[in-house]
Amino acid sequence: MAQTLHTLTDQIRAAAADGTALRIRGGGSKDFYGNSLKGELLDTRGLNGILSYEPSELVVTVAAGTPLAELEAVLAERGQCLAFEPPHFHWSPGNSGTTVGGMVAAGLSGPARASAGAVREYVLGLHMVNGLGEHLVFGGQVMKNVAGYDVSRMMAGSMGTLGLITQVSLKVLPVAPAEATLVFALDQARALECLHTWGGQPLPLNASCWIHDNTASPAGQDLLFVRLRGAVAAVEAACQKMLTEQTGQRMDNTQAQGDWALCRDQQLPFFQRPADPALALWRISVAQTAPAFDTLPWPQMVEWHGGLRWLWAPVDAGAQLHTLAQAHGGNATVFIAYLSDLTGARGPFSINDPAQMAIQQRLKQSLDPHRIFNPQRLFPAW
Incomplete structure (x- = not known):
């Protein structure tokens, strides 16, 4: 792993020097998610292995390229689990399996999110390499380990735009009786x-x-x-x-x-691709108190504990769905769009609050000043 980390760091430093974009990729299970995939490949799969595991302390530290299935198997042997139930996305074409780093970078949780918590709530700390090739350490291996800005949890859901995660410490829980x-x-x-x-x-x-x-x-x-x-x-x-x-x-x-x-x-x-390629899979995140969206004419699925409403609807229904979601304090994003390159459906992520976007931009500038990591994967302007 040390040699792989050294090689990846050299690749990042070279990219920063000549302005080469890098595409961080583990197993490729989420290639479909987010905006376009651009840049020279930065393959994390060589960062492999469970670095430490303390079942009695409910903490595991894992290299970012470790397959998620491998980690879950080790935890299951000790009667423990990742309570946030991260998806594996076996169906995604051309992937070799979800990795732990990809799990954190995507920030996606399973159907028990409201009761068990989301990915970021289980990230205790992590190591990363920023856009200057510097090795940084955030957080630790206990719950109360941060004074000030918790960058380790900010990496959850960042889609690899802030830096290369090399290892992560996670809180685990016993399997329910x-x-x-x-x-x-x-x-x-x-x-x-x-x-x-x-x-x-x-x-x-x-x-x-x-x-x-x-x-x-x-x-x-x-x-x-x-x-x-x-x-x-x-x-x-x-x-x-x-x-x-x-x-x-x-x-x-x-x-x-x-x-x-x-x-x-x-x-x-429900998630099988419809015959009409113009339909997109929309992910609407709203409060659990939001009413039934039974007036919408499109097929729906509700994950109440995940705070999610899924539906198949045309891409051009975006204005209607955004308005509906915002009326209930949420947002609507295109999760999968089969005609995305033709319809402009790419760019599913958005922040409506200028103050929040300003914070995101400053964080990006601080960690990746040359903007080499996963360009435009999260926001079109990055």
Whole structure:
């Protein structure tokens, strides 16, 4: 790993000297995400290995190019996990698997984000190389380790535009003693009403997904799936209470776990590419208190615990969706657009607050003054 780090650092310094753009890439599982891919390849896969793991301290330090599946397997052997359930995106063409560095850089979390927390909340510290080829260390290996600006957590979701992550320390958690998934036949408005009610009660709710299931019957069926995790007694009591209040049934755990993994990795039937290539997959992030968007004419899926609404809609519906999301304190982004190069749908990320954008620009200037890392991947102006 030391030799690989030395080689990558030399490549960064050379790029800074002659203004060559660099494209940071691990397994390539998120090549589809964000703006265009530009620059000379900076391959992180040689930064591989679990550098330290203290199960009793719930902390693991991993080299950035380590496959996510490898880390999760090691944690599972000790009955621990990454509670934020990062997606793997096995379906992304031409990828060799999600890496830990890519997981942090993308900042994407699974269906339990509201209850378990997002990626950035589990980043304790990291090492990185900035745009001048300097090795920097932020944070540490304990929760309270930062005085001032927490750059380590700023790297989560930065899409590689601020620097090369070389290693990261993460907080891990024990696997919950018990888990159950309940399913209810409810329309979107009633499903959200139930979730709001249950969310205000001391129930071990962990994740939820509302979807119109076209496989349930010829006409399809509106279904709400709710996952509970926690102590055995708490999960059992919650199941009994919820099934008493609302007609539903308990799923087989093996089947449910497979379905939640498909939800996390966006491999449910809902995410299959539609026949119409003009449709884009929109990711609408809004508060959980937002009402049902049942007046929209396009297929939807709701991850209430993820604070997300997914839908297939034309790219030119952007103005309508942006207005709707902003009215509820959120934002709408194009997650996947198949005609993006023709329609100008690239550039899905935006910051409407000038003060926030100014902070982002100063951070970019400080860490990558020559603007060599992942140009235009996050914002078209970078």
